[in-house]
Amino acid sequence: MQINLLIKSLLEYGLKRKFIHEDDYLYVLNGLLSCFQLKEFEEPELFEPLIESLDEILDGMLNYAINEKIIENSVIEKDLFDTKIMGYITPLPSMINQKFYQLYKKDSTLALQYFYQLCCDTNYIRLSRIKKDIHFQYPSSYGILDISINLSKPEKDPNDIKKLLTQKNSSYPKCMLCKENINYEGRLNFPARQNLRYIPITLNQESFYLQYSPYSYYPEHAIVFSNEHKPMLVDIEAVKELLDFVTLFPSYFIGSNAGLPIVGGSILNHHHFQGGKAVLPMENAKEILMMEQDDVQYFILHWPVSVIRLKSKHKNKLIHQTQYVFNQWQSYSNPDLFIFAEDENGKHNAITVIARKKGEVYELDLCLRNNIVTKDRPLGYFHPRPDYFHIKKENIGLIEVMGLAILPSRLQKEMNIVKKYLLNELLTDEEIDSINQHMDWASDLKMKYTITNENVDDIIQNGIGEVFSHVLEDCGVFKQENEAEFKAFVLSLKKEEFKDGR
Numbered sequence: 001m002q003i004n005l006l007i008k009s010l011l012e013y014g015l016k017r018k019f020i021h022e023d024d025y026l027y028v029l030n031g032l033l034s035c036f037q038l039k040e041f042e043e044p045e046l047f048e049p050l051i052e053s054l055d056e057i058l059d060g061m062l063n064y065a066i067n068e069k070i071i072e073n074s075v076i077e078k079d080l081f082d083t084k085i086m087g088y089i090t091p092l093p094s095m096i097n098q099k100f101y102q103l104y105k106k107d108s109t110l111a112l113q114y115f116y117q118l119c120c121d122t123n124y125i126r127l128s129r130i131k132k133d134i135h136f137q138y139p140s141s142y143g144i145l146d147i148s149i150n151l152s153k154p155e156k157d158p159n160d161i162k163k164l165l166t167q168k169n170s171s172y173p174k175c176m177l178c179k180e181n182i183n184y185e186g187r188l189n190f191p192a193r194q195n196l197r198y199i200p201i202t203l204n205q206e207s208f209y210l211q212y213s214p215y216s217y218y219p220e221h222a223i224v225f226s227n228e229h230k231p232m233l234v235d236i237e238a239v240k241e242l243l244d245f246v247t248l249f250p251s252y253f254i255g256s257n258a259g260l261p262i263v264g265g266s267i268l269n270h271h272h273f274q275g276g277k278a279v280l281p282m283e284n285a286k287e288i289l290m291m292e293q294d295d296v297q298y299f300i301l302h303w304p305v306s307v308i309r310l311k312s313k314h315k316n317k318l319i320h321q322t323q324y325v326f327n328q329w330q331s332y333s334n335p336d337l338f339i340f341a342e343d344e345n346g347k348h349n350a351i352t353v354i355a356r357k358k359g360e361v362y363e364l365d366l367c368l369r370n371n372i373v374t375k376d377r378p379l380g381y382f383h384p385r386p387d388y389f390h391i392k393k394e395n396i397g398l399i400e401v402m403g404l405a406i407l408p409s410r411l412q413k414e415m416n417i418v419k420k421y422l423l424n425e426l427l428t429d430e431e432i433d434s435i436n437q438h439m440d441w442a443s444d445l446k447m448k449y450t451i452t453n454e455n456v457d458d459i460i461q462n463g464i465g466e467v468f469s470h471v472l473e474d475c476g477v478f479k480q481e482n483e484a485e486f487k488a489f490v491l492s493l494k495k496e497e498f499k500d501g502r
Helices: 001-017 022-035 055-068 074-089 093-106 107-121 158-164 236-248 315-330 412-422 429-434 436-448 456-475 480-491
Strands: 134-140 143-147 199-203 204-213 223-227 253-258 272-276 287-293 298-299 309-312 349-358 361-372 403-407
Touching: 001 055, 022 074, 074 349, 107 204, 107 309, 107 429, 134 456, 143 272, 143 456, 158 429, 199 236, 199 429, 223 412, 236 253, 236 272, 236 315, 236 349, 253 403, 298 480, 309 315, 315 349, 315 361, 349 412, 403 456, 412 429, 429 436, 436 456
Parallel strands: 143 403
Antiparallel strands: 134 143, 199 204, 204 223, 223 272, 253 272, 253 349, 287 298, 298 309, 309 361, 349 361
């Protein structure tokens, strides 16, 4: 495909979406020529129609770059290069921030919609990849659980892996959440970010930035990160930050992973939150009202993870009550349930926090977590047990606590082989080896159901969903059979000082 037509099509794409102004046309054009190592530009013939699909434009440009030996044909190099291309037409941060806050004065939702759409249209959020993710639901005893097999992150090419061995270590940017990522060209072991943009916001009188996740595990998957590269700290100041966020953007939920390893998600070295427009399953869990004090209602949820929900119209009173829950949980131990606040290895109790604002009412979900380990469970006692590692072994963080499973891409191929096994089709030795970890589970499915071509997919999906439900149960510090102890803990939070209204 003619490179001049591709460049012209990309420029028109940028003009149409007002990413670039007509005054900037030649400036951007010459930048693209430099990118493709061209010394001149020839206007396409009038009979050559412009290409409107961004995916088609970028695919053509990547093929040209590979054929001309500008880049090698590898996943990482292609990702670095097409991000560089998009950087030429992505608006400057100052322009985006100005537009965002102009819209915010009218409606915060309009501002968020504008920014999210821009991140999609500049290919920072790679929708073509996200559409490949596999999604289904499982009707558990706790309500509908959402299951996804994540195919958005491309697998590394073997040649890229070899190159990584010679890649020099670098401490710039310090991590993938630092503000210095903006317009960074990337390297083999660090993604390019020329099309990354974020919005400055203030939470609890501290500087933060709002951006979107390039992998979008759910609608408008937002990330809010501190201006400063500092470790995660989930304390009452973090709660104030979360509540400030939903005050600014009431159409979004926002949450924080717990601040300890095992129960704290994957990035603990940079203080950040995750949120978005989605209604994840835990939000709709059955509520059991336990008590009310100082205009704050206390609920527990019928949910596999132990969750206390607080509701109030009064932000300051909610903060005060939350501080008390934090204090009590940090020191709570129950040896009969193997809950230990701390031992010789340090503190173990932590809280995953989710905030929402519904009309005038603020809502906080406090998910009680504990990261103690044992010889039999070195990855965590309140972590998926080894029997479930064939489906989910990684940490159970904020998103999964809320009922959305993010499962590894390997399952797509492995479940296709499990399907053949369930249908009694002949498997190769290689296929048998590849699903060895699933065999006990698959054999149980085979014994439990009469399997046909018509129902096999549903049986596999329900089997995965059932495992995820058990995974969440493993993470619950108060098991379902220990609901009485959970209620007793919540009721112990009743303070005498509130009985007379003080």
